Amino acid sequence: MRTVGYMLFYFVILQVALQYGLPGEWVYHYRLDYEVAKHDMAAYLHRAIDAIAEDLHQTKPEEYVILLGDSVAYSGPGGPDQSIGYYLEQWSRQQGRPLRVYNLAQPAMQAGDIYTVLLMLEEHGVPLDRVVVSLIYAGFVAREPDPPVVFWLQDELQRLDPQSWKALQGHLGAASTPAAAQGAASWQARFREQVLGSLPLWRYRHVLRARVERLLGLAAGGEVQDTRPWYEKEGIRELVRQPLYQRVVDPRPFDMTPANPHVAMLERILARTRGAEVLFFLSPLNQELMAEGVEHPGYRANLRRIDAWFAAKSVAYLNLESTLPDDRFADHVHLTPAGYQELAVQLGEHLLTRGGGARALP
Amino acid sequence: MLFHSPEFLLLLLLTLVLFWAMPRLRTPILAAANALFYAASGWEYLLLFLVVAAATYWLSQRVVGPRGRVYLWIGVILNLANLGLFKYTGFMARNLERLLGLGIDPAAWQWVLPVGISFYTFQMIAYLVDVFRGQIPPARRPLDFWVFISFFGQLIAGPIMRGAQFLPQIREMGRLHPEWQRVKYGLFLFTLGMGKKILLADRIGPRADAFFASWQNLNGVEAWVAGWLFAFQIYFDFSAYSEMALGIGHLFGFDLAVNFRTPYLAGNPAEFWRRWHITLSQWIRDYIYIPLGGSRRGEVRTHGNMIIAMALSGLWHGAAWTFVAWGLFHGVLAAGHKLWIRHAVTPLSRRLQERQWPAWVVKNPILRWLSVFLMFQATTVGWIFFRAGSLTVAVTLVRRMLDPGTWLLTPVVMRYLPVLGILAALHLAEFWLRHREADWYRAWRRWVPTPLRAAVYTAIATLLLIMTETEQVSFIYFRF
Numbered sequence: 001m002r003t004v005g006y007m008l009f010y011f012v013i014l015q016v017a018l019q020y021g022l023p024g025e026w027v028y029h030y031r032l033d034y035e036v037a038k039h040d041m042a043a044y045l046h047r048a049i050d051a052i053a054e055d056l057h058q059t060k061p062e063e064y065v066i067l068l069g070d071s072v073a074y075s076g077p078g079g080p081d082q083s084i085g086y087y088l089e090q091w092s093r094q095q096g097r098p099l100r101v102y103n104l105a106q107p108a109m110q111a112g113d114i115y116t117v118l119l120m121l122e123e124h125g126v127p128l129d130r131v132v133v134s135l136i137y138a139g140f141v142a143r144e145p146d147p148p149v150v151f152w153l154q155d156e157l158q159r160l161d162p163q164s165w166k167a168l169q170g171h172l173g174a175a176s177t178p179a180a181a182q183g184a185a186s187w188q189a190r191f192r193e194q195v196l197g198s199l200p201l202w203r204y205r206h207v208l209r210a211r212v213e214r215l216l217g218l219a220a221g222g223e224v225q226d227t228r229p230w231y232e233k234e235g236i237r238e239l240v241r242q243p244l245y246q247r248v249v250d251p252r253p254f255d256m257t258p259a260n261p262h263v264a265m266l267e268r269i270l271a272r273t274r275g276a277e278v279l280f281f282l283s284p285l286n287q288e289l290m291a292e293g294v295e296h297p298g299y300r301a302n303l304r305r306i307d308a309w310f311a312a313k314s315v316a317y318l319n320l321e322s323t324l325p326d327d328r329f330a331d332h333v334h335l336t337p338a339g340y341q342e343l344a345v346q347l348g349e350h351l352l353t354r355g356g357g358a359r360a361l362p
Numbered sequence: 363m364l365f366h367s368p369e370f371l372l373l374l375l376l377t378l379v380l381f382w383a384m385p386r387l388r389t390p391i392l393a394a395a396n397a398l399f400y401a402a403s404g405w406e407y408l409l410l411f412l413v414v415a416a417a418t419y420w421l422s423q424r425v426v427g428p429r430g431r432v433y434l435w436i437g438v439i440l441n442l443a444n445l446g447l448f449k450y451t452g453f454m455a456r457n458l459e460r461l462l463g464l465g466i467d468p469a470a471w472q473w474v475l476p477v478g479i480s481f482y483t484f485q486m487i488a489y490l491v492d493v494f495r496g497q498i499p500p501a502r503r504p505l506d507f508w509v510f511i512s513f514f515g516q517l518i519a520g521p522i523m524r525g526a527q528f529l530p531q532i533r534e535m536g537r538l539h540p541e542w543q544r545v546k547y548g549l550f551l552f553t554l555g556m557g558k559k560i561l562l563a564d565r566i567g568p569r570a571d572a573f574f575a576s577w578q579n580l581n582g583v584e585a586w587v588a589g590w591l592f593a594f595q596i597y598f599d600f601s602a603y604s605e606m607a608l609g610i611g612h613l614f615g616f617d618l619a620v621n622f623r624t625p626y627l628a629g630n631p632a633e634f635w636r637r638w639h640i641t642l643s644q645w646i647r648d649y650i651y652i653p654l655g656g657s658r659r660g661e662v663r664t665h666g667n668m669i670i671a672m673a674l675s676g677l678w679h680g681a682a683w684t685f686v687a688w689g690l691f692h693g694v695l696a697a698g699h700k701l702w703i704r705h706a707v708t709p710l711s712r713r714l715q716e717r718q719w720p721a722w723v724v725k726n727p728i729l730r731w732l733s734v735f736l737m738f739q740a741t742t743v744g745w746i747f748f749r750a751g752s753l754t755v756a757v758t759l760v761r762r763m764l765d766p767g768t769w770l771l772t773p774v775v776m777r778y779l780p781v782l783g784i785l786a787a788l789h790l791a792e793f794w795l796r797h798r799e800a801d802w803y804r805a806w807r808r809w810v811p812t813p814l815r816a817a818v819y820t821a822i823a824t825l826l827l828i829m830t831e832t833e834q835v836s837f838i839y840f841r842f
Contacts, residue, residue, distance in 0.1 A: 006816030007823075014824065188369050196368055205828040212828065 018200035061100035069134025073105030077225030082337035087344035111265035112150030249293025453681030515610035548612030555606035563599035582768035669693030
């Protein structure tokens with residue numbers, strides 16, 4: 001029984017150590033590690049937002065932005081030190097106007113997830129008026145019914161804005177919900193979140209696991225994937241001919257009314273951030289790899305529809321669709337580290353010279 | 363509800379506390395816990411299980427009376443029909459459609475398989491037969507029978523318990539007193555199983571899956587690597603479950619049957635089946651092989667019976683021809699080995715002994731290790747049939763494995779060979795450690811101070827907790 005006593009003692013020590021001693025950068029380092037967050041997106045976003053609120057409170061940066069979006073804003077396939085947030089901070093420091101960037105973008109995030117993250121930021125008391133939102137052309141393409149316009153955070157949306165969630169039920173009910181976003185209503189999920197979640201060891205287990213796996217070289221994927229330019233990768237031209245990838249140049253006319261769930265969620269984002277400095281940007285696309293698609297008149301017309309929609313909303317908007325050289329792409333939409341660096345500069349120049357997104361703390 | 367899920371650990375903890383706190387209510391407590399555990403997979407499946415168990419209990423009371431054989435057959439047919447309905451209807455529909463083109467939609471006949479159905483069916487059939495043979499008396503109380511047939515420690519994937527082993531323990535459990543040594547041993551086995559599952563099986567699995575998914579592109583050596591990876595995955599996975607089951611048994615003061623004894627150290631097929639899924643091998647022997655005539659009806663029938671029994675064992679594992687092929691492969695392997703021993707090895711060793719060759723030539727340890735090595739390769743070939751998605755895939759891979767012309771040491775192979783070496787070393791280490799576990803435990807207690815031992819236990823528990831998959835990976839044998 002003495003052994004059990006010691007074990008309990010060590011266990012308590014471990015909880016305290018994790019609660020107060022876990023390095024913040026293990027949870028958030030220029031972005032939220034997808035390999036960790038994907039196991040429980042909502043929980044890890046809450047933790048990251050906590051960390052951001054704490055950082056804002058402690059470091060009081062003169063200027064900061066919150067970056068939201070999908071895998072492009074997340075900056076895959078590169079690592080955290082090759083991400084937009086990292087490069088933007090570096091570049092802004094060189095310009096003598098250091099800008100703190102909090103990147104909450106995650107792969108596969110849709111407009112509904114972005115809206116929900118805004119609600120979560122509000123819930124944690126993080127001011128919403130300094131936001132950069134990354135969009136992709138494919139987001140506007142008709143959903144048949146996938147991908148769901150709220151991919152990761154359906155339960156959070158239901159909790160924080162039941163009306164919006166209810167309005168989306170027709171669409172979400174038909175679309176397939178990812179396993180990671182299911183089951184919060186079950187007693188197991190409640191037991192895990194409410195009972196086990198009170199233990200720091202349980203709360204941070206994915207963070208610790210990622211550390212252990214990387215330490216032992218066991219990580220199957222890892223945070224850094226293949227960052228080579230697309231033309232060095234075999235079979236990529238054949239790959240992008242598949243329907244999944246052709247969505248990024250789908251020429252069918254966009255429905256820019258709220259009947260399109262993506263547009264409906266963008267309107268909610270605008271309503272939520274009314275009076276704030278928000279910058280939207282349309283992500284770059286590999287013009288050479290997707291040449292057939294980008295030359296299609298339907299595609300060009302759709303781009304004009306997006307531009308017109310934002311112009312009508314009087315909101316800061318950058319169409320960066322064809323602003324990057326093709327050798328800066330790792331595939332059809334994701335960038336090499338040099339590509340993200342260049343994208344960061346484009347965003348930074350806009351933020352620091354023309355406003356929109358960056359603002360000094362009151 | 364998986365053994366390595368927090369919900370199961372909660373159920374286990376609560377049941378243990380109630381079980382030891384209320385000796386008079388142990389049977390109803392376990393009966394309720396078993397029902398709750400099974401209901402987690404679906405209330406409708408619990409209902410089905412209760413109905414079949416109630417019918418089997420009722421029949422078992424009549425098996426010992428007049429017309430007992432009729433009741434026995436009713437019980438056996440009822441249980442097999444239940445298994446057949448859920449497990450083999452889709453398989454039969456598929457094959458009928460392929461053969462006769464009746465316009466049947468096989469998918470419409472593919473039912474969801476209730477978890478543990480293959481195991482509880484075999485356990486109930488064995489019970490009925492044992493009662494009929496007079497080897498055990500029928501269970502006196504329905505709740506005793508329910509606890510015997512549904513004990514949550516082994517319900518889903520064995521070991522397949524016999525009435526003679528388990529029913530007396532259930533009858534006497536009211537008199538059990540907690541033994542700290544036994545609790546510790548139970549925790550050791552449970553942790554060992556959890557470690558095997560979380561740290562080994564679940565890590566090997568995705569890699570083995572990746573190999574089998576790209577079967578068309580594998581060369582001969584890569585196909586061997588795929589087979590070896592799966593061999594270790596299924597061993598660590600299934601033996602993990604069995605060890606956790608044994609551990610749970612000890613926590614409740616029960617002795618469950620050992621199911622694995624480092625099987626890849628077997629030197630021949632007969633020895634392999636004495637080390638791999640032992641309770642199933644014994645079941646097949648006692649309720650299929652011996653009733654078919656066993657080895658009493660001449661050499662040809664003996665081998666024929668062996669092959670039939672193993673083919674049925676394959677079919678029990680899954681409703682697919684790949685499983686039947688796996689069983690047939692092992693049947694032929696066992697029969698071939700018997701013939702080899704009888705017609706080649708025995709006469710040769712007799713001749714060597716007559717010519718007074720030294721004993722070490724006849725019983726050479728090098729030969730022993732060579733036979734272990736060869737048996738492992740033969741087992742691996744069998745696993746290809748077990749794991750492959752179809753017979754075409756399995757035959758293609760085995761042909762490549764046996765064709766030296768396709769053997770290439772690619773970078774992928776070079777990356778996996780050290781991993782496989784480590785897995786083989788772990789298997790050897792397991793044999794060595796388990797063989798002398800009492801000595802190791804004494805030394806551990808003697809030389810390592812309590813605070814340090816507790817720190818190691820805490821570290822192991824922490825490691826297991828953080829390495830557990832959120833979307834937990836089911837045990838392979840849960841499918842059967």
